[in-house]
Amino acid sequence: MGKITVSCLLMVAAALLAQDTIKKPEIQNAVLPPVKIFKIVIDPGHGGRDGGAVGSQGTKEKDAVLEVANLLAKSLADETEERFKVILTRAEDRFIPLEDRISFANQAGGDVFISIHANSSESKKDYGFEIYYNSLATDDSSFGVVKRENAGFKEKKEAQNVDSMFVLWDLAQNEFQKESMDLADKVQAAVEEAVKKPRANGKMFYMRNRGVKQAAFAVLRGxxxxxxxIETSYLSNEEDENNLKKLEFKERLVEGILTAIKSYTKKNSNLQEVSK
Amino acid sequence: MKRISKPALVVLIAAFILAGYIVVKLLFPSPAELTFNYAARQKTVKLYFVNQDGKLQIEKREIQGSTNVSDDVMICVTELAKGPKEKNLYGALPKYALLREVYIDDNRCAYLDFSKNILTDAKGGTTAEKQLVFSLVNTVLENFGQITSVRILMEGEELKTLYGHLDVNRPLWGRTLE
Known part of the structure; x- marks a missing residue:
């Protein structure tokens, strides 16, 4: 009788334990907060009939930036710690109007928009990378209010009322100006860090961090x-064009951009938790 | 002493006021009047080109002015498109860019209407686009105090962007290139 009781008790204990182990994953899922998935919109500039800037050795902006964008998309998808959903405005050599890129990004409900370009200048000496964010407030105004001489009299120019339509359009981007500025700052710091590391052959990339700048961009408007x-480098500069042709350089760029995105999204995840 | 009759006194006072007004106007002309009493004359204009550091730099040039502001703007922009004469300067506006028409609205915004060949060779980066836009805008604002902003049109139509980066569908003010 005692044996039966003991075996019954053991069976009940075993059943309880088994139930416990089955339930455990459910309990874990319930306790952990849901992981925020950041939708990263990557926009490789130009494409198709719009080749963008062209280097003296024939490197086309549309091809170079597509390669960087695809590398970045792959790196983001491979990330295990954080969850990113990558949305590319174009994944092939195709012309897409700017307004379509904007509406595509907005409809996808993106959390971050990263446009990748290669620069060019009338001066072949210009080189380096620079990061822009959209801004109307400071755009063009520095020149407009200075005193100028003309036809023998001095006149102080009056600030002109901007059409309200323009203001409404720009408010869409101005709302995110602080975050955009923060992201731009993180990208320039992380890309510099990644690019200045010695290369596989022990040499360094000849590169210059031109910093964070602001301008009114058609592709960021709305x-x-x-x-x-991100202006990755100057195709009008020989050294920069050589860099952009190298896979190693593109991988460095991607490494920097990835670090910046991770740091930015981590900060914003924490902010969301705090606000809860 | 002969007394001045009342009507004569009124005429005299009116004449004094008118004379005073004319003297003041001649000595201190208002900017608005200079716009309209525009004389065709030889003048020196400041044209913005790009230097070796990628920044904008002024080159002075003599032009034969016309009798109105719009035509002078056209002459000035045509000179800009010809490119620099000084060494180590580069022209940002394409040489074949043809300015069809210039008109100025009530807000003193100058509309520069280019033919579509301004985009024939449109393959530049953001910096090249900034250099083009602001060499043009700065040149117009620098030389014509009557104009407060500039808008770029192509074949009479508004234009969203030139090279696919900068938003030019708005009144543009000058700026220095940092």
Missing amino acids: VRMPAVL
């Missing part, structure tokens, strides 16, 4: 999320 535009 984008309803924090947005930056």
